Amino acid sequence: DAGVIQSPRHEVTEMGQEVTLRCKPISGHDYLFWYRQTMMRGLELLIYFNNNVPIDDSGMPEDRFSAKMPNASFSTLKIQPSEPRDSAVYFCASRPTGDNEQFFGPGTRLTVL
Amino acid sequence: GDSVTQMEGPVTLSEEAFLTINCTYTATGYPSLFWYVQYPGEGLQLLLKATKADDKGSNKGFEATYRKETTSFHLEKGSVQVSDSAVYFCALSDWPSGNQFYFGTGTSLTVIP
Numbered sequence: 001d002a003g004v005i006q007s008p009r010h011e012v013t014e015m016g017q018e019v020t021l022r023c024k025p026i027s028g029h030d031y032l033f034w035y036r037q038t039m040m041r042g043l044e045l046l047i048y049f050n051n052n053v054p055i056d057d058s059g060m061p062e063d064r065f066s067a068k069m070p071n072a073s074f075s076t077l078k079i080q081p082s083e084p085r086d087s088a089v090y091f092c093a094s095r096p097t098g099d100n101e102q103f104f105g106p107g108t109r110l111t112v113l
Numbered sequence: 114g115d116s117v118t119q120m121e122g123p124v125t126l127s128e129e130a131f132l133t134i135n136c137t138y139t140a141t142g143y144p145s146l147f148w149y150v151q152y153p154g155e156g157l158q159l160l161l162k163a164t165k166a167d168d169k170g171s172n173k174g175f176e177a178t179y180r181k182e183t184t185s186f187h188l189e190k191g192s193v194q195v196s197d198s199a200v201y202f203c204a205l206s207d208w209p210s211g212n213q214f215y216f217g218t219g220t221s222l223t224v225i226p
Contacts, residue, residue, distance in 0.1 A: 004156075031212060033214075042216065042217075042218045042219060043202070043216040043219075045213060045214070048212060048213075050212070055212065056212075056213075091156055091157070093157075095212075100145050100164075100206040100208035100209075101147070101159055101162065102214055103159075104149075104156035104157040104158070105156050106155055106156045107155075107156050
């Protein structure tokens with residue numbers, strides 16, 4: 001199995017631009033999680049899905065952030081408009097039903113100038 | 114609510130030294146406990162886990178024992194190597210009552226030759 005796939009691995013953009021991060025979970029995993037990692041706040045859970053349905057988005061920082069999961073093999077996290085304080089590493093993780101181990105992708109390092 | 118408190122870093126050790134990274138938790142139920150490792154530029158990888166009290170997780174020479182009486186899950190290794198340099202995260206899962214992971218702040222370990 002290829003593991004959780006994220007793209008792009010690095011993204012540099014200017015303030016005000018729209019940013020879209022992508023994630024492909026491990027096949028057969030029914031749960032998908034989006035995390036943000038910064039030096040100041042550590043790892044924060046932004047949102048998670050079960051069977052493509054958003055279950056808890058209480059960690060999404062503000063309305064500029066949105067996430068979708070149109071099918072079982074693809075999810076996006078969008079920031080519009082982006083701001084310098086959004087600079088962080090964004091991780092996607094997936095988990096199968098009936099297990100509690102999360103499998104992480106390699107992350108997307110976002111820099112907003 | 115559930116939470117994890119992890120030893121502050123950074124930690125610097127000489128090769129072959131003994132490693133301990135402390136982790137304590139707060140949980141209302143019967144959580145599973147994990148140690149994840151993050152190598153530079155990579156995502157988090159599961160290092161070891163324990164699902165019930167007195168369980169010992171072990172992998173690659175690392176060990177941690179789930180101690181309910183002290184609510185702890187300290188990570189240990191008898192002889193560290195340069196290749197162990199990474200950031201280590203203690204985590205708690207409240208599954209099956211919930212679907213979230215609660216991560217510690219991470220401890221950066223540098224092993225010098």
